[in-house]
Amino acid sequence: MVADQLIKAGRRFDARGWVLGTSGNLSAVVRRDPLRMAITRSGTHIDENGAASGGVAASAEALLHLTIVRTRNAGAVLHTHSIWSTVLSERFGDRGGIEIGGYEMLKGLAGVTTHEHREWLPVLANDQNMPRLAAVVEKTLRPDSHGFLLRRHGLYTWGATVADAARHVEILEFLLESIGREQESQGGGAWRT
Amino acid sequence: MVADQLIKAGRRFDARGWVLGTSGNLSAVVRRDPLRMAITRSGTHIDENGAASGGVAASAEALLHLTIVRTRNAGAVLHTHSIWSTVLSERFGDRGGIEIGGYEMLKGLAGVTTHEHREWLPVLANDQNMPRLAAVVEKTLRPDSHGFLLRRHGLYTWGATVADAARHVEILEFLLESIGREQESQGGGAWRT
Amino acid sequence: MVADQLIKAGRRFDARGWVLGTSGNLSAVVRRDPLRMAITRSGTHIDENGAASGGVAASAEALLHLTIVRTRNAGAVLHTHSIWSTVLSERFGDRGGIEIGGYEMLKGLAGVTTHEHREWLPVLANDQNMPRLAAVVEKTLRPDSHGFLLRRHGLYTWGATVADAARHVEILEFLLESIGREQESQGGGAWRT
């Protein structure tokens, strides 16, 4: 059932171009004790065989999923590769993150009740060394974090359920594209959150 | 039947990315006296259970729908969250609205017969206080209004039927994207309506 | 059968956002002598009832379709309302048209065999007076014309068959978007065809 939910989420993301080239990974907790997770081998072209179950998954990025599940007590972790998350991770990379405030869509993030909320979305340097990157992620995440970007790589977000995590993907992608287009209308200059 | 029409409209809006993250609300009048309305709990992932019927709907924004039905005698009220309505509500927010003139697509708005029509699309400050916001909406709407934007939030439009209101969503979204892209080609400078 | 082809073309255009808000008209010749045409009442939400047959169709723009069929000996006339045709008709309106040269996609236009071809796509002022506009169209079209834009209104193109005309819509829309995006990367300045 969790596998079906991941497949459905993957199809939606594929239709929107957020997991092109079989990129991205989607995972969910199957059992807490002992911890067992389902993780897709690829975000695109997901089918029944696209979701394998096991304590340690084949994907190199599974370690990041595991770290997020443990430190944030998440039930599902979704990782997508969109154009706008890539472009904005580069624009804001030197500042270490993006402060997002003033958007009604922020209320789609778990626990947020007003557009006046200010969300800090960290941008971390990309790294092929997964244990090292997992340590950085663990150190960076705060109790109120909803996601983070890897520079010129993509978005990680999570939630209590697959549906919550999928909603977070859509909310954060919407906000990133909105910010990106607002900046362009200002000639790439300073941008007010 | 009205619920089916709302679901169909929601699916079209979802495909275009106008109700991402289960955002947006779609409503229609079921009976006039006493007034009963159907309203979706969310714009995305709409299914049979997504439309509930009742005098007062669960969604906090139902009060706005009700206000519009009463003051504009609308049969359906549609609220979407698109990238371009968000971006343009911010660009034009300080001016209080967007004057749209000279576009053939204006003829898709009820009662408009020429591209020379000038439509005033108000941009209102976003507010989590629904009674206060409803009062502002009621004061702002004119007999010839077809919609309004909430700043960094989204679009409200309406019509005699769900089909009329859905056409207004598409027409206004088209006009907002056209204006947004025309502005960009002019370096974000002054823009001629 | 011609009606089915128009409906199929309309669905493709709807999916791409080129006939939003039930805009646009699609027509095809059913019989030459006496001339009978099928024309859709609207481009969007086309269904079996969306195509009516008759010498004079209900749509006010049917006169333009008829003029094109007669002066260009077309078998099908397609009229769409896209964002990019709207934006570029405004950018190039004061010059009276757009010269398009150097693109491989030009070879998708009937009779064009090299990317070195230079296509002149006229931009005409929009007008609600159909007889007057039809006279301007008749005077403007040249034997080698493949289409024209109405300013802040949309695209007209045609072909020997519905398939040819539909290919012309896709080719011209592609070229307009490509030109629009090339211009933007040059800060809206001069643009080399």
Next chain:
Amino acid sequence: MVADQLIKAGRRFDARGWVLGTSGNLSAVVRRDPLRMAITRSGTHIDENGAASGGVAASAEALLHLTIVRTRNAGAVLHTHSIWSTVLSERFGDRGGIEIGGYEMLKGLAGVTTHEHREWLPVLANDQNMPRLAAVVEKTLRPDSHGFLLRRHGLYTWGATVADAARHVEILEFLLESIGREQESQGGGAWRT
């Protein structure tokens, strides 16, 4: 079976607007000795009859496919016409190519294991003389090439299988759009790979 795979890839590309106007060609090796290839007559509207088998295919561009199969030992060659490949081929045409580095998505290219990889994507002048163009392609391709652009024309890429080649199309299209949008946020100025 190879024909089915090509048709499936063509449908995905059509949905994304990469083979508008029946443009593009998709081919795959059916047998190595003697060499037999399947090639689509058009990328769009592909159906069962859209794939013909033969040593020399009808499409004028079949010679390029054959050259790539021979010099790169490819099992499939895919040629698409997207907006972004067209726009970027023009922006980078005078430099002879695009150096792409620093993107995680590069790892979707066969043999690439880190985002620190630097891919050289050549941009060749467009030419209607296929034997002459094939000679330029043969001279340009290096053992580590994954694709090339024809200026204001489109993308060629390949792979051991149709799935590999299709992944390369999606990866390269993603990278081109990302680069294009990053440049725009910098006012079209210098761009750091």
